[in-house]
Amino acid sequence: MLAEIASALGAIRTGSDIARDMASADSLDEVQGKAADLFGAIAEIQQQLAAMQIAYTSLLGERDALDREVAAMKLATLDRQRYSLHALPLGGLVYRFKATNGRADVAHDLCVHCYDLGTKSVLQPNGTHLVCPTCKLRLRAKGEASPAAKRGGVCLWSV
Ligand SMILES: [Zn+2]
Structure with a gap:
């Protein structure tokens, strides 16, 4: 111009x-x-x-x-500030939801791989594993799966 x-x-x-x-x-x-x-x-x-x-x-x-x-x-x-890196007892890292007072969100974990690519993908329990519905990553999480990982889904961050 x-x-x-x-x-x-x-x-x-x-x-x-x-x-x-x-x-x-x-x-x-x-x-x-x-x-x-x-x-x-x-x-x-x-x-x-x-x-x-x-x-x-x-x-x-x-x-x-x-x-x-x-x-x-x-x-x-x-939204990303609501999560922190967390090590599962049987190995593997997740981004765990930080519970805050007054929020109705259910506790859940996110896939680190997808998180770093800008996708918010909630890990889902599958037997003794947590599975990422987006990249299909499987993490051993027997007994350590976040109770609320049974809920959630996939949404995209815009970054
Ligand atoms: Zn993933």
Whole structure:
């Protein structure tokens, strides 16, 4: 968009110079001779302004998309702060939900692999294992499965 602005300013300067020459012209023929140049400069200004309008509209769209992305990332960051890395007694790491007062969420564990890829995937109990429904990772968790791992599902973080 800076190139369009520079071009428009150049065309305005050219038009201004032509108008100044026309104002100081000695004859009608000389004025008429400059008129075509002035129309050309004005057409150039219009073309550059139209290009700037298109570029500006595009930038507004990009800004709005980035605003939405930042808002989603802030929410995802807040959500991620609700989990901490936890070692299962039989091996394997999970991100365990940190219970907080006043929250109705059920305790659950997340798959570390999916978590690091930006996917919030709640591990599900399957016999003596916890299984990730997204990447199918299996962790031995006999007797240590979070009681609430029986519930939950998969949702995507936006990061
Ligand atoms: Zn996973």
